[in-house]
Amino acid sequence: MSDATQHGAGQPATRSLHHLDARTKRRNASEKRFKALGIGAIGIGLAFLVILLVTIVSNGATAFQQTFVEVPVYLDAAKLDKKGNRDPEDLKKATTFTYKPLIEKALLDAVEKSGATTDLAKAKDMKNLISASAASQVRDAVLADPSLIGTTVDFKILASSRVDSYLKGRVHRDEIAKDKNITVAQLDLVDQLRDAGIIHKGFNWAFIFGADASDSRAEQAGIGISMLGSFYMMLVVLVLALPIGVAASIYLEEFAPKNRFTDLIEVNISNLAAVPSIVFGILGLAVFIQFAHLPQSAPLVGGLVLTLMTLPTIIISTRAALKAVPPSIRDAALGVGASKMQSVFHHVLPLAMPGILTGTIIGLAQALGETAPLLLIGMVGYIATNSPDGFLDGFVSPNSAMPAQIYEWAKRADPAFYERAWGGIIILLIFLLGMNIIAIILRRKFERRW
Amino acid sequence: MEDMSLTERAVTTDDIKITARNVQVHYGDTHAIKDVDVDILDKTVTAFIGPSGCGKSTFLRCLNRMNDTIDICRVEGDIKLDGEDIYDKRVDPVQLRAKVGMVFQKPNPFPKSIYDNVAYGPKIHGLTKNKAELDQVVEDSLRKAALWNEVKDRLHAPGTGLSGGQQQRLCIARAVATSPEVLLMDEPCSALDPIATAQVEELIDELRANFSVVIVTHSMQQAARVSQKTAFFHLGNLVEYDDTDKIFTNPSDSRTESYITGRIG
Numbered sequence: 107m108s109d110a111t112q113h114g115a116g117q118p119a120t121r122s123l124h125h126l127d128a129r130t131k132r133r134n135a136s137e138k139r140f141k142a143l144g145i146g147a148i149g150i151g152l153a154f155l156v157i158l159l160v161t162i163v164s165n166g167a168t169a170f171q172q173t174f175v176e177v178p179v180y181l182d183a184a185k186l187d188k189k190g191n192r193d194p195e196d197l198k199k200a201t202t203f204t205y206k207p208l209i210e211k212a213l214l215d216a217v218e219k220s221g222a223t224t225d226l227a228k229a230k231d232m233k234n235l236i237s238a239s240a241a242s243q244v245r246d247a248v249l250a251d252p253s254l255i256g257t258t259v260d261f262k263i264l265a266s267s268r269v270d271s272y273l274k275g276r277v278h279r280d281e282i283a284k285d286k287n288i289t290v291a292q293l294d295l296v297d298q299l300r301d302a303g304i305i306h307k308g309f310n311w312a313f314i315f316g317a318d319a320s321d322s323r324a325e326q327a328g329i330g331i332s333m334l335g336s337f338y339m340m341l342v343v344l345v346l347a348l349p350i351g352v353a354a355s356i357y358l359e360e361f362a363p364k365n366r367f368t369d370l371i372e373v374n375i376s377n378l379a380a381v382p383s384i385v386f387g388i389l390g391l392a393v394f395i396q397f398a399h400l401p402q403s404a405p406l407v408g409g410l411v412l413t414l415m416t417l418p419t420i421i422i423s424t425r426a427a428l429k430a431v432p433p434s435i436r437d438a439a440l441g442v443g444a445s446k447m448q449s450v451f452h453h454v455l456p457l458a459m460p461g462i463l464t465g466t467i468i469g470l471a472q473a474l475g476e477t478a479p480l481l482l483i484g485m486v487g488y489i490a491t492n493s494p495d496g497f498l499d500g501f502v503s504p505n506s507a508m509p510a511q512i513y514e515w516a517k518r519a520d521p522a523f524y525e526r527a528w529g530g531i532i533i534l535l536i537f538l539l540g541m542n543i544i545a546i547i548l549r550r551k552f553e554r555r556w
Numbered sequence: 557m558e559d560m561s562l563t564e565r566a567v568t569t570d571d572i573k574i575t576a577r578n579v580q581v582h583y584g585d586t587h588a589i590k591d592v593d594v595d596i597l598d599k600t601v602t603a604f605i606g607p608s609g610c611g612k613s614t615f616l617r618c619l620n621r622m623n624d625t626i627d628i629c630r631v632e633g634d635i636k637l638d639g640e641d642i643y644d645k646r647v648d649p650v651q652l653r654a655k656v657g658m659v660f661q662k663p664n665p666f667p668k669s670i671y672d673n674v675a676y677g678p679k680i681h682g683l684t685k686n687k688a689e690l691d692q693v694v695e696d697s698l699r700k701a702a703l704w705n706e707v708k709d710r711l712h713a714p715g716t717g718l719s720g721g722q723q724q725r726l727c728i729a730r731a732v733a734t735s736p737e738v739l740l741m742d743e744p745c746s747a748l749d750p751i752a753t754a755q756v757e758e759l760i761d762e763l764r765a766n767f768s769v770v771i772v773t774h775s776m777q778q779a780a781r782v783s784q785k786t787a788f789f790h791l792g793n794l795v796e797y798d799d800t801d802k803i804f805t806n807p808s809d810s811r812t813e814s815y816i817t818g819r820i821g
Contacts, residue, residue, distance in 0.1 A: 364627055434664035438727070440622065442677035442734055443654035452676070453666055 169529025335505030342409025351420030387479030423465020663723035721752025
């Protein structure tokens with residue numbers, strides 16, 4: 107080839123390598139622009155992530171702290187056990203209304219003893235400082251051990267949600283004029299009691315392990331029971347979706363003939379993965395509850411609905427993992443006389459395992475964060491029960507799930523619920539993070555080169 | 557054809573192992589193999605040569621029904637192993653493949669230990685009764701594949717950690733471990749360097765003592781070196797099938813001559 111003639115007449119025969127020509131400059135400039143755009147895009151993404159995390163943590167961190175009141179309560183025998191025989195049946199007749207004045211009186215005594223200066227001189231004035239749950243807490247202690255009656259016992263009781271929110275800076279003095287739940291005088295007293303060590307903050311275990319609570323005692327609400335609901339649902343999803351999904355993918359990928367019917371199935375699986383989750387919810391309502399008469403609000407039904415929702419994800423990722431196994435491995439197995447099934451189970455499946463497990467865990471994580479379908483099968487709302495009676499009962503006893511619980515709290519007015527909604531998001535994110543870490547570890551563990 | 561020493565050994569047998577008559581293969585609408593008739597002898601190395609896409613690999617894969625795994629592939633005609641039709645309805649391809657082993661173009665050891673690679677075939681076919689027998693089979697197979705001395709100290713190291721040539725010999729060991737009667741080799745040296753190629757070629761010649769070996773190759777020198785019989789394929793037809801000496805020195809078809817002298821390909 108005579109290249110001199112090909113370059114055209116206008117160009118010099120030789121060009122210096124030390125001098126960039128216009129075309130190279132343009133090319134370099136466009137590459138630089140593209141890199142800058144890429145970095146910009148990543149920067150924006152990271153900025154949003156940081157904003158998101160900061161917002162979640164700053165709003166939710168306070169949910170892990172709770173204000174308690176330490177107060178010695180004199181358990182007056184004259185009021186709690188009028189007959190004086192300590193008969194448990196008789197003790198049960200004393201309701202929380204009997205206990206309430208005792209606690210309020212005890213707190214008033216403690217206030218006087220601490221030397222706090224306040225105009226509040228009646229036991230009734232203490233009512234707004236302590237949680238409505240305090241009376242049942244004390245009553246439960248007495249019923250468990252009737253010998254406490256007549257003695258003075260130190261109790262660590264929950265402060266009311268207004269006091270808690272005030273100490274966390276969520277309730278301000280100038281905002282409480284119309285709030286019938288607390289007065290400025292009471293807030294002044296709270297400040298002094300905090301200095302005296304009677305009111306103090308502690309770690310909020312009840313938030314992590316406790317049950318939801320009604321509006322009248324928001325400070326008691328916890329996410330523990332709905333966590334249990336989520337756990338049961340994940341168990342159902344894992345037990346159903348993993349084997350069904352993997353079996354379906356192996357059949358479709360390795361055994362099924364390629365024809366119009368399997369093409370149709372394939373297209374439909376892809377479509378199912380894109381169906382809005384609320385559609386699965388209404389399907390679950392129609393099929394599992396109205397037709398099959400499974401109990402409402404049960405984690406079993408929630409798990410079934412989420413299984414339907416997760417199956418396409420698992421099938422798609424499993425098929426991708428199976429496809430990624432080099433065909434030479436299948437040839438090798440068939441070449442030494444392995445049957446189709448032996449080649450799949452001895453060679454292809456172990457190699458596809460990391461991909462399958464990753465897909466499954468991502469599917470589970472997706473299911474864990476799903477709220478919409480749960481709304482339709484009644485897994486949202488105030489769950490009054492505590493832990494289910496035994497392992498199996500947990501599948502059918504009414505429960506909620508973590509995201510549904512968060513949604514429920516976000517709807518309610520009390521500031522204690524507001525911070526709990528954010529706190530719940532933190533716990534949910536920790537779970538998702540944990541699942542992703544497990545996925546990464548499993549992938550590393552099973553990853554083999556070929 | 558610099559080294560003809562191997563081919564100077566006389567063909568040791570005239571027993572016919574595989575008979576193919578009137579074989580047609582269709583891939584969808586493509587007629588890939590047309591009217592192939594061939595007799596493959598026992599204890600002989602038979603080479604299939606021809607330009608890319610001429611159907612030699614396709615025909616090879618018909619001999620142990622590996623084409624069954626391709627949905628659109630259709631095989632017609634008679635292929636008989638020891639007088640039995642291998643495409644008979646009663647034949648289970650799994651049993652056939654235990655008798656007709658295969659080594660592939662790219663070394664494809666399982667991502668398992670060297671030992672497990674070789675032991676896999678005997679295990680799934682139940683050829684051994686106990687661990688001691690299995691150990692013996694593994695050792696014998698690795699010896700036959702001229703790999704024993706290199707790997708005997710690391711049988712439990714991954715097979716994928718070996719060099720390319722060692723991997724291919726491991727695949728040969730894996731194929732001979734099931735005691736096949738025929739060994740099919742689809743361009744077994746195309747991914748190997750000259751030294752590894754020489755080792756594998758030597759091995760093929762040794763394997764001839766026990767097996768009928770059919771090898772597909774792109775290298776005419778290799779065909780000349782290792783085989784006693786050569787079949788030349790062109791555009792799906794079997795153009796010429798004869799003693800290797802004759803094909804390379806005095807071909808009867810002009811297309812064969814053109815190919816071995818490098819004018820078509």
